[in-house]
Amino acid sequence: MADQQSKKTQAAPGALDGTDLAILAALVEDGRMTNAALAARVGVAESTCAYRVRALRESGVLTSISARLDPGALGRPIHAIIKVRLGSHSRDHVRSLYDRLVELPGALTVFHVGGADDFLLHVAVASPQALRDLILEHITTHPMVRQTETQLVFEVREGRGALPG
């Protein structure tokens, strides 16, 4: 009688059980699924399901639910990865450059990395000319940037993600 939680896979506080993982998987697939549909899919009452979703949001596991857009349909059919290497690495300057890269038009993701490069910038642009302009006007001219190297992206695919299973 003491083990009323045999469905759960973890005992640690704040741990996610199978229901939580099922909810997350469903919302990754369709973030606008109704609470009723979600509840039916994971096998709990609607009120329980709403409670779980709120808890997942508040705990930070579920950070947001947002729209995914097709950059090509928005006039940016060309993707590139721009590797950025810095000449100096003072903390404040690195942060300031980071802030600027994130705000560039067409910037999709910016990775701050260790190793051969400092930043990897994934951008979507309207044309090769726009890519050249972006690099020449906003990146290589920046005083901290020592070198850039641009790779054309043929295709981007989402992986299976961080969920276990």
Next chain:
Amino acid sequence: MADQQSKKTQAAPGALDGTDLAILAALVEDGRMTNAALAARVGVAESTCAYRVRALRESGVLTSISARLDPGALGRPIHAIIKVRLGSHSRDHVRSLYDRLVELPGALTVFHVGGADDFLLHVAVASPQALRDLILEHITTHPMVRQTETQLVFEVREGRGALPG
């Protein structure tokens, strides 16, 4: 009287007007915003708003609405970019490796690129050991892979995205 569409910024068929862009921006910010809230925010009737959203979905601009999860909260606090270089580039073999990379546990995004590398793999893993195991067991041992180079990711930031403005 003929110009009843003066609010629109483009005339081309399938082009997006300001209302469409406002809807997209709102749904990127909060993909679960109710249709009523969305309509109020962009300044159209609810029925019109629902119609627009459906049209944006059907035209492929709005590809999906989905949950974003925190890999760290799911037990994968360490991020890396793994650059993969191939020894041979036969079409079918490249595709088959691509398929496998996407399915690796913790794979977030896989970029197929031209230039110095062939693939850039963004992964989230539980530990440095898990990263080593992933690379040694699933990547470097693959017959097509000539070389890999791994960079630790300090931080990832979303850019402003593909929306104009």
Next chain:
DNA sequence: TTTGAAATAAATGCTAG
């Protein structure tokens, strides 16, 4: 934590402009 049922709120379908 979970649940069902009532009250509130929202989405959809229909009509028409």
Next chain:
DNA sequence: CTAGCATTTATTTCAAA
């Protein structure tokens, strides 16, 4: 393409277990 209204659905709340 847009809007208003009625119908159908969904979400929230809450007492209870």
